[in-house]
Amino acid sequence: QxxxxxxxxxxxxxxxxxxxxxxxxxxxxxxxxxxxxxxxxxxxxxxxxxxxxxxxxxxxxxxxxxxxxxxxxxxxxxxxxxxxxxxxxxxxxxxxxxxxxxxxxxxxxxxxxxxxxxxxxxxxxxxxxxxxxxxxxxxxxxxxxxxxxxxxxxxxxxxxxxxxxxxxxxxxxxxxxxxxxxxxxxxxxxxxxxxxxxxxxxxxxxxxxxxxxxxxRRRDVDESTTAEALLQLEQSPEESFCNIVHGANWHRGVVGIVASRMIESRYRPSVVLSEENGVLIGSTRSVDGVDMHDALESCSDLLLQFGGHTMAAGLSLDAKNLEAFKIRLNDAVRTQLNGVTPKPIIRCDREVHISELSLEALKELEQLEPFGPGNPTPVFILRNVISVRPPRTIGNQGRHLKIAIKDPSSDSPTIDTIGWNMGDLAPQIKQNVPLDLAFTLVKNTWKPRGWQNRTELNLHLRSIQLASSPETAG
Missing domain, CATH: 3.90.1640.30 (inorganic pyrophosphatase (n-terminal core))
Structure with a gap:
């Protein structure tokens, strides 16, 4: 049996x-x-x-x-x-x-x-x-x-x-x-x-x-909880080394996802906690250079339970210990970072010309699969490309960004790009203004109604920078 x-x-x-x-x-x-x-x-x-x-x-x-x-x-x-x-x-x-x-x-x-x-x-x-x-x-x-x-x-x-x-x-x-x-x-x-x-x-x-x-349903709960958490994050000190937010009866099934969203908004290790009957239960997500398991270990006397990995962990504590926990965890993260505020670093593998990008080139890259943690997808840089039409926002509440780009100095084809969770950057991007992009290559396959599957090359954006400015747009 x-x-x-x-x-x-x-x-x-x-x-x-x-x-x-x-x-x-x-x-x-x-x-x-x-x-x-x-x-x-x-x-x-x-x-x-x-x-x-x-x-x-x-x-x-x-x-x-x-x-x-x-x-x-x-x-x-x-x-x-x-x-x-x-x-x-x-x-x-x-x-x-x-x-x-x-x-x-x-x-x-x-x-x-x-x-x-x-x-x-x-x-x-x-x-x-x-x-x-x-x-x-x-x-x-x-x-x-x-x-x-x-x-x-x-x-x-x-x-x-x-x-x-x-x-x-x-x-x-x-x-x-x-x-x-x-x-x-x-x-x-x-x-x-x-x-x-x-x-x-x-x-x-x-x-x-x-x-x-x-x-x-999970997506709906995720979005509503993220909105509440981001509002709370805006009211917390910018100089903190750790994002810590909490709410009454937030759905525990999405706290880990929301913690990842916190990092996208403010690049810090993040803790999202749901309070029920005087107990806070939640999840953490970390950034490069911070071992969240070790950080929680230094707060173990304030916790009821914790466990997990370097980059993600779960925990619970009495609500009365929350303020002491915030101070202790922030100090532990500061120590690991040597007092330096973390910044996201995009490690790029090679600068390319748009003429080098094709489904055939992607097929060669796929020989290095599978990609993921420990073997990241190669990231490339394109310089001085332009958006051939005004950028569009797509997805729920315009969360994502879509730009069609080309090289104005050549007869290269137009290529679609997607910037996940970059919709708020759309006003900064003007048609025909040169851009530098960091991106990964992706094969997009779909089936138009009544037709066979179609496949095209897409770029998934990691960063957007105005070519004429040292400041990044994303």
């Missing part, structure tokens, strides 16, 4: 819950395998041991000095772990366990490799570094995804009006990942597990439509 159990994040918290252990005991399970959690769940795993349940932990979060009571703790970040690659995702750790079992039981590994599509999704959704084994598993997992064999993934793509399987890790991060996460944010993550295991197409379609509706 095998069964999945996912805690309800808002009632039971993250990780292995006491309720989950009790469920396993009452239903006479003798073995629990954790996925992407367990390393810090001392109380729950001790309870499992006392109930006679063996636990195998598959996790990749930073452990403390001691480990919980468990039959085995599989975590490449253990100080005594000799495994050479340390950046596996939680799902990647579970995959290594499957490989080991296959070897021990003399089973063919070919069946195990069919599960790499799920490993690739975990890599893209959890934003782990695309180095070493992660690159290999992500690449092979994307191939598996393109075979389109799993009804649940196909249904999720149909519900989201996605016409082709993810081609890159970025596609996972921006299409499948948010929808998979939406179920846990807005309702219960078990819905996604059920979808991924569903074999009936009709049932999978129905489940996927429900998850897509959750994702749309």
């Amino acid at each position: 095998v069964e999945t159990y996912i805690p309800r994040r808002y009632e039971e918290g993250y990780g292995v819950s006491l309720e989950g252990v009790r469920y396993a005991s009452e239903n006479r399970f003798s073995l629990m395998l954790t996925l992407d959690c367990g390393t810090k769940d001392f109380d729950s795993l001790q309870d499992a041991a006392e109930r006679g349940i063996d636990v195998i932990v598959c996790d990749h979060h930073l452990p403390e000095e001691s480990l919980p009571a468990a039959f085995a703790v599989l975590n490449p970040k253990r100080s005594d772990c000799p495994y050479p690659f340390k950046e596996l995702s939680g799902c990647g750790v579970a995959f290594k366990l499957l490989q080991s079992l296959a070897n021990r039981m003399d089973l063919p590994e070919s069946g195990i490799y069919e599960e790499l599509d799920l490993v690739a999704i975990s890599i893209g959704a959890d934003l782990v570094e695309l180095k070493g084994e992660n690159r290999i598993m992500a690449s092979q997992g994307l191939r598996q995804l393109r075979k389109r064999q799993r009804p649940g993934i196909l249904a999720l793509m149909r519900a989201a009006d996605i016409h082709q399987a993810p081609q890159t890790v970025r596609d996972i991060s921006f299409t499948l990942g948010p929808r998979i996460n939406a179920a846990g944010r807005m309702d219960h993550a078990q819905r996604v597990v059920d979808l991924l295991m569903e074999k009936n197409d009709a049932r999978a379609n129905e489940m996927a439509r429900e998850i897509e509706e959750m994702n749309l």
Whole structure:
């Protein structure tokens, strides 16, 4: 008998819950395998041991000095772990366990490799570094995804009006990942597990439509909470080294997303907290040069709980400790930054001429895939190009910027560019005024009604600078 159990994040918290252990005991399970959690769940795993349940932990979060009571703790970040690659995702750790079992039981590994599509999704959704084994598993997992064999993934793509399987890790991060996460944010993550295991197409379609509706609700909540948080941020001191905002009963499912939005507005490590019944619960996102896990460690006596990674973490604290926490965390971040206010740095790989940009050039770049954390997408610079028509804002509330550009000194074709979350820069950009752009190359494929798929080259903007001015527009 095998069964999945996912805690309800808002009632039971993250990780292995006491309720989950009790469920396993009452239903006479003798073995629990954790996925992407367990390393810090001392109380729950001790309870499992006392109930006679063996636990195998598959996790990749930073452990403390001691480990919980468990039959085995599989975590490449253990100080005594000799495994050479340390950046596996939680799902990647579970995959290594499957490989080991296959070897021990003399089973063919070919069946195990069919599960790499799920490993690739975990890599893209959890934003782990695309180095070493992660690159290999992500690449092979994307191939598996393109075979389109799993009804649940196909249904999720149909519900989201996605016409082709993810081609890159970025596609996972921006299409499948948010929808998979939406179920846990807005309702219960078990819905996604059920979808991924569903074999009936009709049932999978129905489940996927429900998850897509959750994702749309998540977007609405995200936007309203972001607006409140940004208003609060405007009233906080500009000289602070850390953005910290909080609100009553903000939806906990979007606080991590809102923290990322804070960084886009003011480039600082960000903490977004929701207050419920005198307790603040939230998420952090960091910037280059700041280890948020270490910063929270320095405030641990003020916290009820915390855990996570260098760039992202979760935490909870009594509301009465909020002001002391703000001071302590700001000091910890200032220390890490040596008192220097952080500024976003765009690392560009090469200056190019517009005539060098083509789908053929992009195809050559794609040989370096998969791109992501640890192997970033190459960023290029174009100088002295012009907007051939007035810029447009697109998306909800004109959040995004669209510019059609060309080189005025040559007969080069016009190329469309998109600046995500750059809509507020539109008034600064004038038609036929020279611009310098930092960007990445993207292949845009869509299907016009009644026609076959069309593919064109797009530029995704990272920065816009007036060519005649040293000041950046974005």
